[in-house]
Amino acid sequence: MTNQHPYIEETEVEAGPKGIASVETAIRLVRIIEASSDPLTLKEIAEVIGFSASKTHHYLVSLVRCGLLDRDRAGFGYTLGSFSLQLGLTALGRSDTVNMVSDAVRALRDEIGHTTAFSVWTARGPVVRHSEPSITPLGVSLRLGTVLPMLKSPTAAIFIAWLPDNELQSALKALPRGTLSLRTLAEIRNQTRKERGAHAAGVRNPSIAAAAAPVFGRNSRLIGALSTLGLIGQFDDRPTSAVSLALQRHARALSERLASHA
Template sequence: MGSANEELDGKHGVQSLEVGMSILRAMATGRRSMMLKEIAEAAGMPPSKAHRYLVSLIRSGLVEQDRLTSRYDLGPFALNLGLVALDRIDRIRLGLLAITDLRDETNETVALTVWSDAGPVVVRWERPRRPITVNVVTGTHLSLLRSAGGRVFAAWLPERQTEALLRRELETGRAPAGVATLEDARALLAQVRESGVVVLSGDYFARGVEAAAAPVFNFKNEITMAIAIVGVEGSMDLSMDGETIAALRRTAAALSRRLGATLDSLAMDADIQ
């Protein structure tokens, strides 16, 4: 009997939750803070009923009330839900658009990298319109210290997420020349954070390849992706004051802002007018 009742409840849903959602939808479409009477009218219910739900919504953080004006608005948890949804749904799509535009601007191979349980992984790349290019295989896992995208993640992720992989690269001899200890790696990554971008030529994990990469940050001001420009060694201008690096900085900074990043002191913003 209890099982049948549970199944029936599951099919019908929770009516009180649906009523609460109608209040949130009314507030979201209002596009400004609202008085109780306005919310009740928009949600199609008496003010007394709307008030009871608003009390619970305030307790949950989905709604907040200005004590001076008595107006209600969406609360911090509602904002966080919206930003998390934006981060999960839009970041890859926006990243793909960004690397396509950067490919068109620079006529170089451009790759988009995200973090996985096994480290940085290439999720998409765009080929330039030139006869000799570097092919980047989607799904490739990158070295933390000998790839541009890998260094970006190693520099901006918390060390607790990268230390095991860093130690493995150091112990297996896959670290670049001059980096023999974890302290050496930390010093290298500090330089990356100071410059805001990675330029790697001559010691890339793939022979005859050079690359530059920049971090992309989300609404929490945490690294969420890396954008890399990859080419045949000696074929690109990777000087810090050159047009290629400037375009990379602009693209990464613009995408970070689209994802809600608010850091004002990012080194990658230095060349943006």
């Protein structure tokens, strides 16, 4: 591997206002990892940026602590962290691409009639960023900014399934001790990945059922969860129901649009 990389320029620093070199170096490291479709090891990152392994490691430790980077599950490679994802989503919300998300939420609602939403991951757990109210009688409401529960929540199951464990820790630690065992987390992860989505009854209260599907962006990174919910008896949360199939279709279409737009 050579030291050449799209984000590494071997030219003199441009003239202009003084900045902080270490900050600019840290951002270069983040951009190297962002450009890779796979996790990069310490050795690979050091070779690309042209630093010693020791110097590179110091930067990586700080970037992981700040949430801009994360270690993969095997512990040998580095990927973007939860704060990088949040920054991306914030930027998404201030650009034209936010329309893709809101259009998908609205299109799903118009097709199935139930309340629909798009949620992102935060240190508190899943938070609703976009929502469209039900057009069916006695529909369930879901306000923007709502923090969704970690228990019996299809939306939470999406993040449990596709986020690294350490990105889940802050929300999991806030739960009463023993609420979610490692075995239960593994079961949720395996089932959700197998079905490419999650379904549950008794969400938020005993009369509500819900379903959720993952939305991915560039390099197949999880961006958020597209979901829908309604009253039990009116809402069919089975994986093979028309509601669930429509949810999956809209989630896939949104993922394709976000990936191609990035």
